[in-house]
Amino acid sequence: MPFTPNDLTIRPITGPEELDLFRELPYVLDHELADDLAERRRRPEWMWIARRGDRVLARVAWWSRPGDLVPDRLDILDVLDGGDDARRGGAPGPDRLDVGELLLRTAMSAVLPAGSTPPEYGRFVAPDWRDTPASARTVQDRMAILRRTGAELFVERLRLEWRPGASPLPAPAGHLAFRPVDGTGELIDLMTSALTGTLDAHGRDDLTRMSARQAAVRHYEDELARFTSPRDWWCVATLPDKEPVGFVIPAHNGYNPVIAYIAVLPAHRGKGHIDALLAHGTRLLAEQDVPRVRAATDLGNVPMARAFRRAGYVEFGREITMTWS
Template sequence: MRPITGREELDLFTRLPYVLDDELADDLTAGRRLPEWMWVALRGDRLVARAAWWCPTGDTEPFLLDVFDLDDSDGAGIDAGARLLRTAMAEVVKEGARPPEYIRMVPPDWRETPAARRVVEDRMTALERTGAALLVERLRLEWRPGAPVPEPKGRLAFRPVRDTEEMLSLMTSVLDGTLDVHSREALSRMSPREAAVAHYEDDLAHYRSPQEWWRVATLPDGEPVGFVTPARNDYNAIIGYIAVLPAYRGKGYIDDILAEGTRILAAKDVPRIRAATDVGNVPMANAFLRAGYVNFERSINMTWS
């Protein structure tokens, strides 16, 4: 069990396939991955397990464990995978630090397809043997050119976010009553303001697009109702964060706000717009579907305590 020596071993690393394989070379070039974060378990010349961590551009510490694969040809892959993770995490994760979250993209119908279900559950079993537990399952959604973009209804006005402090204030306010599991987990460990700052620094601060794209939704008198952050990350145009303030939930404003974010990105002639929400966040999931987004994938998110 060892890390790869460099990009010259990508052919070895990709013997076990996954949807992110095409991004690995660019990630290494950009510093979003390091060879010492990309581990393999070999039995002779046979690759029996692999794991890789990722970080946003400009960071220096691993942020996600987003590649973890097993040789599914026999029953030994689960044991090998668990051993690989324990060995690699001892080197990759700083002593005393919480291991980065695990995320795996899975088919939307993975539970109904026996082969896909085995792949997902075997990896989850290996992770559980290292102390990880399921945090949440999420819908991954995509808007594609040609899908309709609703016209403004006129109920809300939209303006750019004034500054970082206004954004943090809005992000803090919408945590009251949130259905988002990641946000609720953060609130179990820190104050709403601290959770908002952490979310901003870990996510919004890394967008590759200007903050001028972000919008605050207001009533005609200027009272904020919610916000949306249409953006680009390292890979796609995204609806990064969208929310309605607690006092205005249940009035259908989420449709207007999502439509505004979609219009901003569609005007940039992007090939697609990506978004995600928890399976359990039914109001948000339904809003995306009403807006013409397609559930093309799900993700399994696991964490260590």
């Protein structure tokens, strides 16, 4: 039987004036919510809460790139922690999962286009989230709610960061030359080639549904083309004979300086070129006097993770991604 308690109120927030209410359940991104609303990366009608009396028991929210009419990802899903439920008016025991499921299903039916596949879920978690019972239970509860609506784990990703002063600048490599990307066409050609043999879960999934070029075009249009940071930061690495061996896309994503994309072309892998590309991208951003450079890679992409660590990047978090089919 569906869980439909009569004393539960489920609704979107009315606007920025209810952000304090929405933030009763904490998350590391809470400090960004006001700016996200102002920049139209979020909308009040995409931010929902479940309340019993004056207590928020659960919340969900979607995010998009500025100006998009439909959400790009579900990135907030929280339920009142089980250890505090009974004391604070929350749903005791397993019922909190029922509250979360009911909220999510109700919000999805109102927010997402009818008949559409929901956008992916991505949640930042601590790097050691499995190591303590409380943190493991919190992450697993959220995943359980999502599974009830048909989502499955897609990939776990490492969140990495380089900070000036905390890590030395990676040394420049003398065996490669760097030049700006020669327009959109060249970049899409390079991205298409780089998808051969990729270890990236999103790239591999794209290749099950479309050609490598179609996947490259979509990635470019959905993400890279939207960056407002200078495109002359985007670089191709070449051998002395001008042959490209790879490329790196340093950028600012609206929140942080990032290594947005980095790849070695298939014919040149296994020769240490990734270290030179990463050093170049990191040094370019460091020259902008940034407080940090962030990056991410799949937990299973061991070669890329090792390259980031060699360059002085440290793991500061993980991201759990789940998808609906």
